[in-house]
Amino acid sequence: MHIGFEPRIIGFLCQWCGYQGADMAGTSRLKYPPSIVSIRVPCGGRIETKQVLEALSKSDGVLIAGCHTPNDCHYVSGNFKCLKRVTLLKEFLRHMGINPARVRLEWISATEGRKFARVVREFTDEIKELGPFGFNGKSSQEIETKQDSKLSLKEMGGRENE
Amino acid sequence: MESALAAHRERPTKEKIGVFVCHCGRNIATTVDTKRVVEEILKHPAVVHAEDYDYVCSSPGQELIEKAVKEKRLTGVIVAACSPSLHETTFREVAERTGLNPYKCEIANIREQDSWVHEDKEKATEKAIKLTKSAVEKVIRNEELEPIKVGLYRKALVIGGGIAGIRAALDIADAGFPVVLVEKGPTIGGHMAKLAETFPTLDCASCILTPLMSGVAHHPNITLLTLSEIMDVEGYLGNFHVRIKKNPRYVDPEKCNLCNDCVDICPVTVSSEFDEGLSLRKAIYIPFPQAVPSSYLIDLDACLGMNPITCGKCAEPDICGPEAVNFDDQAEIIEEDVGVIVVATGYELYNPANIGEYGADKYPDVITSLQFERLLSPSGPALGIPKRPSDEKIPKRIAFIHCVGSRDERHQPYCSHICCTYSAKHALLFKELVPDADIYSFYIDIRAVGKNYEDFIRRVQEEAGVHYIRGKVSRIYEQDGKVKIFGVDTLLNKRIEIEVDMAVLALSMVPAHDIEDLASKMRIQIDGSGFLQELHPKLHPVESATSGIFLAGAAQSPKDIQDTVAQASAAASKALGVLTQEKISHIPTVATVDTDLCSGCRLCISVCPYGAIKLVDEKAEVKEILCEGCGACVSTCPSDAISLRNHTDEQVSSMLKALVGEI
Numbered sequence: 001m002h003i004g005f006e007p008r009i010i011g012f013l014c015q016w017c018g019y020q021g022a023d024m025a026g027t028s029r030l031k032y033p034p035s036i037v038s039i040r041v042p043c044g045g046r047i048e049t050k051q052v053l054e055a056l057s058k059s060d061g062v063l064i065a066g067c068h069t070p071n072d073c074h075y076v077s078g079n080f081k082c083l084k085r086v087t088l089l090k091e092f093l094r095h096m097g098i099n100p101a102r103v104r105l106e107w108i109s110a111t112e113g114r115k116f117a118r119v120v121r122e123f124t125d126e127i128k129e130l131g132p133f134g135f136n137g138k139s140s141q142e143i144e145t146k147q148d149s150k151l152s153l154k155e156m157g158g159r160e161n162e
Numbered sequence: 163m164e165s166a167l168a169a170h171r172e173r174p175t176k177e178k179i180g181v182f183v184c185h186c187g188r189n190i191a192t193t194v195d196t197k198r199v200v201e202e203i204l205k206h207p208a209v210v211h212a213e214d215y216d217y218v219c220s221s222p223g224q225e226l227i228e229k230a231v232k233e234k235r236l237t238g239v240i241v242a243a244c245s246p247s248l249h250e251t252t253f254r255e256v257a258e259r260t261g262l263n264p265y266k267c268e269i270a271n272i273r274e275q276d277s278w279v280h281e282d283k284e285k286a287t288e289k290a291i292k293l294t295k296s297a298v299e300k301v302i303r304n305e306e307l308e309p310i311k312v313g314l315y316r317k318a319l320v321i322g323g324g325i326a327g328i329r330a331a332l333d334i335a336d337a338g339f340p341v342v343l344v345e346k347g348p349t350i351g352g353h354m355a356k357l358a359e360t361f362p363t364l365d366c367a368s369c370i371l372t373p374l375m376s377g378v379a380h381h382p383n384i385t386l387l388t389l390s391e392i393m394d395v396e397g398y399l400g401n402f403h404v405r406i407k408k409n410p411r412y413v414d415p416e417k418c419n420l421c422n423d424c425v426d427i428c429p430v431t432v433s434s435e436f437d438e439g440l441s442l443r444k445a446i447y448i449p450f451p452q453a454v455p456s457s458y459l460i461d462l463d464a465c466l467g468m469n470p471i472t473c474g475k476c477a478e479p480d481i482c483g484p485e486a487v488n489f490d491d492q493a494e495i496i497e498e499d500v501g502v503i504v505v506a507t508g509y510e511l512y513n514p515a516n517i518g519e520y521g522a523d524k525y526p527d528v529i530t531s532l533q534f535e536r537l538l539s540p541s542g543p544a545l546g547i548p549k550r551p552s553d554e555k556i557p558k559r560i561a562f563i564h565c566v567g568s569r570d571e572r573h574q575p576y577c578s579h580i581c582c583t584y585s586a587k588h589a590l591l592f593k594e595l596v597p598d599a600d601i602y603s604f605y606i607d608i609r610a611v612g613k614n615y616e617d618f619i620r621r622v623q624e625e626a627g628v629h630y631i632r633g634k635v636s637r638i639y640e641q642d643g644k645v646k647i648f649g650v651d652t653l654l655n656k657r658i659e660i661e662v663d664m665a666v667l668a669l670s671m672v673p674a675h676d677i678e679d680l681a682s683k684m685r686i687q688i689d690g691s692g693f694l695q696e697l698h699p700k701l702h703p704v705e706s707a708t709s710g711i712f713l714a715g716a717a718q719s720p721k722d723i724q725d726t727v728a729q730a731s732a733a734a735s736k737a738l739g740v741l742t743q744e745k746i747s748h749i750p751t752v753a754t755v756d757t758d759l760c761s762g763c764r765l766c767i768s769v770c771p772y773g774a775i776k777l778v779d780e781k782a783e784v785k786e787i788l789c790e791g792c793g794a795c796v797s798t799c800p801s802d803a804i805s806l807r808n809h810t811d812e813q814v815s816s817m818l819k820a821l822v823g824e825i
Contacts, residue, residue: 010821016707017687023275026245026274026276026278027274031280032279032280034285037296037821039296039821041793042751042809043792043793043794045792045793045794045797046793046794048797048811051814054818058821058822072685072687074685074707074708075790076685078792085797110695110707111687112690117279
């Protein structure tokens with residue numbers, strides 16, 4: 001636990017489910033930490049890898065909330081597109097030596113205000129454990145892991161074995 | 163610092179934005195220092211006006227916006243208030259009144275996603291400033307857009323032929339628009355057709371319902387499809403394309419003259435669905451005499467076989483004179499183009515077998531409330547004099563058990579809304595038929611929450627002399643021809659053990675078992691209890707999240723007939739609001755292609771769920787009317803050639819900067 005550290009979380013919330021779920025948390029007056037600031041996006045399928053990376057570069061964690069699989073997506077399959085992209089991105093983060101837990105994908109429906117509040121609370125605690133994140137010289141555990149993984153890649157002639 | 167300055171230089175300077183911070187009474191102002199938000203937002207180079215006000219959505223609040231736009235010649239407006247789901251439309255209309263393009267108005271959600279969920283005023287205020295700045299960053303980059311206008315099919319689809327579907331179909335049809343009414347079962351009428359009398363006025367259910375059913379059958383604007391189910395739904399508001407599977411009836415309703423000769427000759431008997439298993443019917447049958455369509459049908463699962471070797475007696479010319487029986491009847495796929503859809507798929511009763519301790523599946527004299535309703539019905543299996551299913555004797559002592567499967571964490575946590583009142587009705591009707599009856603009613607709380615319902619309960623308590631016992635029944639079993647009930651009286655604080663002749667379980671209402679499947683076909687949401695989710699409980703109580711699809715009746719939540727009919731008429735009037743329009747507005751926030759960058763790789767075509775993109779001269783082209791604005795193509799395009807109007811990469815990037823305080 002990093003004392004005095006208040007995580008900054010950026011949320012990408014799909015306008016039909018995640019964003020509505022967040023609204024429901026508000027309507028139900030459920031409390032969660034003010035760590036999260038969100039952008040309303042049309043669909044999880046609209047969220048691009050580069051946007052998540054850009055958000056992560058400015059924060060300590062990124063929460064993506066979309067519609068439940070398989071059938072809740074308002075645009076048929078945007079949730080699956082999002083799932084594939086986030087899965088790949090997490091793999092990529094791991095290769096970069098960044099803890100993939102800094103990006104969290106959740107399915108939160110318009111009625112799941114409780115779930116939204118719980119997820120934000122949980123995620124905030126997790127990020128607190130991980131500590132601040134930063135590319136530029138802000139040393140963190142992950143940057144060290146990153147160097148480790150580079151070394152091991154070199155040793156193994158570019159092949160990865162974890 | 164340098165990058166922040168660069169960002170400032172990049173930003174369009176001609177924009178003049180006005181920001182209006184709402185207190186929402188105390189809802190926002192208690193947790194967010196609105197004055198500070200105003201102070202901070204004025205530092206933004208594009209913001210030339212900012213003020214806070216009690217209720218920006220009120221008339222005087224809207225006038226503040228109009229005044230500021232005119233006086234300061236604003237080019238865009240931000241309202242920092244409640245969720246855009248609530249008042250985005252309201253404020254965009256205000257913007258439009260002042261001559262601004264509605265898309266030059268954005269909402270910063272500082273209530274649902276800020277003041278209501280945080281307690282620390284300092285931090286909530288910081289967050290409100292960030293959210294408002296991010297909205298400013300978005301609005302200065304918003305394009306001025308006009309809605310795309312499209313034609314519509316002036317026809318409605320109503321799914322479900324219970325009282326809700328019947329009412330909605332008749333309302334729409336009476337207004338002059340064609341309606342396709344689709345019912346899964348062989349007749350319309352739904353659960354209401356099974357009821358004896360309705361509370362609190364004790365009108366006879368059939369006397370209210372059958373004229374409406376007949377109205378549906380004869381209405382020139384209604385096409386009734388029974389034994390039919392929805393296969394798939396495509397399209398959007400005003401332009402839905404629906405495929406319906408119409409299952410074979412094997413009897414031609416046009417030819418059938420209801421002579422009943424086929425029933426007399428049919429050798430197969432099975433239990434009757436209409437009488438809730440309390441009577442028998444043949445394999446060829448009519449659900450009940452007033453069924454609509456007024457025709458017999460063959461239950462293929464029960465029928466011995468439709469050729470002369472196995473049976474086929476009903477089709478013989480001396481039995482079916484008009485030759486209505488048609489063994490070669492086939493299922494057909496019917497395609498319909500409609501502008502609006504009303505979903506009224508109703509409810510089912512919770513399966514009593516799930517509540518083992520009450521033994522409804524084991525003991526013949528422990529019956530469901532709907533079975534009791536059939537026993538009370540003059541057209542029912544007992545001709546209106548309730549008899550015990552086990553020995554056909556008229557019961558003298560009877561117990562009604564409320565909340566069976568409702569308000570119970572092990573089953574359904576919700577209240578089924580109607581059981582208190584209908585159990586009281588059952589008691590009253592039974593007392594009229596058997597004046598010396600002893601009646602017990604086990605309840606948790608009496609929830610009679612409709613007009614005149616409380617009076618009705620009081621009348622039952624006084625007139626019928628029902629022993630109301632407050633407490634939950636723990637166990638029911640049958641012994642020596644008697645039904646034994648164990649429970650507790652929580653008012654007297656003592657254990658109760660009584661012996662009755664019959665027990666009636668007020669089972670909870672649950673959504674139709676296939677509702678989830680239907681909901682996903684239509685991309686509408688279901689709530690935590692499995693009922694259909696309305697868009698907003700107060701602002702949009704009959705609308706689903708998919709525009710053009712409306713909800714009515716018990717499919718949305720447990721409700722009585724009065725509320726169901728009111729909601730059905732509400733859904734019909736919303737549907738008519740669409741059908742009476744000349745054109746439908748389609749969202750203009752659609753995808754657009756920069757043909758200079760497009761490499762013609764076709765990836766966008768493969769991800770578009772609507773087939774809205776085509777290749778023209780080796781370049782992608784978006785057919786705007788089909789595009790729903792999901793942005794799947796945008797995030798897939800490897801050349802960054804596609805962007806979503808008013809949700810561009812540049813906008814997201816600048817909003818991110820604002821959210822972390824870089825702007």
